[in-house]
Amino acid sequence: MVYSNRSDRGHRHLLLFFMILAAWEAGSGQIHYSVPEESKHGTFVGRIAQDLGLEVAELVPRLFRVASKGHGDLLEVNLQNGILFVNSRIDREALCGRSAECSIHLEVIVDRPLQVFHVEVEVKDINDNPPVFPETKKRIIIAESRPPETRFPLDGASDADIGVNSALTYRIDPNDYFALDTQNNREQTSSLSLVLKKSLDREQIQEHSLLLTARDGGKPEMTGTVQLQIAILDVNDNAPEFDQFIYKVTVFENAVNGTLVIKLNATDLDEGTNGDIIYSFRRPVTPAVLNAFTINPNSGEIRTKGRLDFEEKKLYEISVEAIDKGNIPMAGHCTILVEVLDINDNIPQITITSLTLPVQEDAQVSTVIALISVSDRDSGANGQVTCTLTPQVPFKLVSTFKNYYSLVLDSALDRESVSHYTLVRRRASVPRGHY
Numbered sequence: 001m002v003y004s005n006r007s008d009r010g011h012r013h014l015l016l017f018f019m020i021l022a023a024w025e026a027g028s029g030q031i032h033y034s035v036p037e038e039s040k041h042g043t044f045v046g047r048i049a050q051d052l053g054l055e056v057a058e059l060v061p062r063l064f065r066v067a068s069k070g071h072g073d074l075l076e077v078n079l080q081n082g083i084l085f086v087n088s089r090i091d092r093e094a095l096c097g098r099s100a101e102c103s104i105h106l107e108v109i110v111d112r113p114l115q116v117f118h119v120e121v122e123v124k125d126i127n128d129n130p131p132v133f134p135e136t137k138k139r140i141i142i143a144e145s146r147p148p149e150t151r152f153p154l155d156g157a158s159d160a161d162i163g164v165n166s167a168l169t170y171r172i173d174p175n176d177y178f179a180l181d182t183q184n185n186r187e188q189t190s191s192l193s194l195v196l197k198k199s200l201d202r203e204q205i206q207e208h209s210l211l212l213t214a215r216d217g218g219k220p221e222m223t224g225t226v227q228l229q230i231a232i233l234d235v236n237d238n239a240p241e242f243d244q245f246i247y248k249v250t251v252f253e254n255a256v257n258g259t260l261v262i263k264l265n266a267t268d269l270d271e272g273t274n275g276d277i278i279y280s281f282r283r284p285v286t287p288a289v290l291n292a293f294t295i296n297p298n299s300g301e302i303r304t305k306g307r308l309d310f311e312e313k314k315l316y317e318i319s320v321e322a323i324d325k326g327n328i329p330m331a332g333h334c335t336i337l338v339e340v341l342d343i344n345d346n347i348p349q350i351t352i353t354s355l356t357l358p359v360q361e362d363a364q365v366s367t368v369i370a371l372i373s374v375s376d377r378d379s380g381a382n383g384q385v386t387c388t389l390t391p392q393v394p395f396k397l398v399s400t401f402k403n404y405y406s407l408v409l410d411s412a413l414d415r416e417s418v419s420h421y422t423l424v425r426r427r428a429s430v431p432r433g434h435y
């Protein structure tokens with residue numbers, strides 16, 4: 001019995017529960033209003049008294065009142081005409097955040113007899129929020145060596161509205177180098193990337209500035225922007241270059257030790273150490289060059305070392321290399337032809353190849369007394385030798401060939417007046433200012 005009694009009571013409780021549920025449903029399900037968010041004070045929402053089947057005249061006597069949990073005085077009823085209106089600012093985003101559904105639940109109570117009604121006021125979204133990027137300026141660093149088709153992720157914008165009012169599309173300023181790619185995945189989130197369209201060149205453009213714009217699908221639409229500052233990172237992709245492949249310079253053979261022969265200047269378009277240049281003789285270096293010249297690795301100055309000698313070497317060919325300090329260094333080359341200029345630093349040499357002395361007093365005019373050859377190691381005018389004899393002697397020089405002479409008797413000798421002659425040799429080459 002006890003068992004059946006308990007079961008009986010259970011059934012009664014269940015019945016009561018269903019009755020309450022039915023009453024609640026009858027109250028709540030009946031009235032449904034909607035109002036756009038941000039509507040002005042006094043905006044009409046609904047004829048609440050009429051819709052609940054109440055006479056306007058009985059509102060005051062029956063102590064008509066509206067309660068709204070947590071939503072204070074957003075909505076109000078005019079007891080004179082029974083109209084529900086917007087009382088204070090309704091911000092859907094503050095009320096419901098990103099939730100797709102947003103409504104204000106009102107509990108309407110009248111006394112005598114006590115009746116409770118439930119009213120749902122749906123708050124409709126309006127497009128009152130622009131897309132917002134995390135930053136207004138975004139710095140991106142990309143090495144110039146990155147190949148086309150490389151993707152760089154971007155942070156998208158967010159929009160506090162819902163539905164189409166927060167459905168974003170993106171675009172960037174038209175440009176030659178970058179395109180946008182938006183990939184929507186199944187989770188409805190979109191991944192935004194920058195895609196490289198063509199090869200970068202830091203030496204041409206060091207920084208790209210692009211405006212990325214997000215727009216929502218609202219009417220009218222709202223937009224948000226972020227300035228993309230894309231800095232291009234240098235890569236060592238330029239070799240040092242000389243203005244010329246071959247430089248021709250001249251230097252006098254008597255140039256003092258350390259005389260500047262040439263100051264080389266190679267250029268490298270890269271940045272920092274990628275463009276810093278070290279000069280050196282290109283290996284293998286001939287001993288002749290090594291003994292005669294030095295090169296300053298930083299300034300590119302080539303100077304003489306010790307003394308040059310035209311008579312020994314007239315032309316030097318120096319191969320120079322300019323190497324940058326890049327991680328993987330690059331090199332440029334040039335050749336310097338150093339022509340050594342002669343100066344008059346050699347005394348003409350006179351060689352007497354044959355001499356018949358003494359000369360008989362009665363020797364006939366034109367008798368050959370000596371054969372003479374002259375030479376001068378200098379070149380050009382510096383090496384041209386002419387011979388003259390001491391004047392007023394009975395001898396003369398007869399040129400037999402270039403630089404070859406015969407000393408011949410020019411007139412009869414007379415031992416009683418002159419017993420011997422001293423013939424002074426003369427150098428007749430052209431002295432230079434350097435000697």
Ligand SMILES: [Ca+2]
Nearest residue numbers: 125126128161
């Ligand atoms: Ca909104």
Ligand SMILES: [Ca+2]
Nearest residue numbers: 129161165216
């Ligand atoms: Ca929006």
Ligand SMILES: [Ca+2]
Nearest residue numbers: 234235237270
């Ligand atoms: Ca570079």
Ligand SMILES: [Ca+2]
Nearest residue numbers: 238270274324
């Ligand atoms: Ca370089």
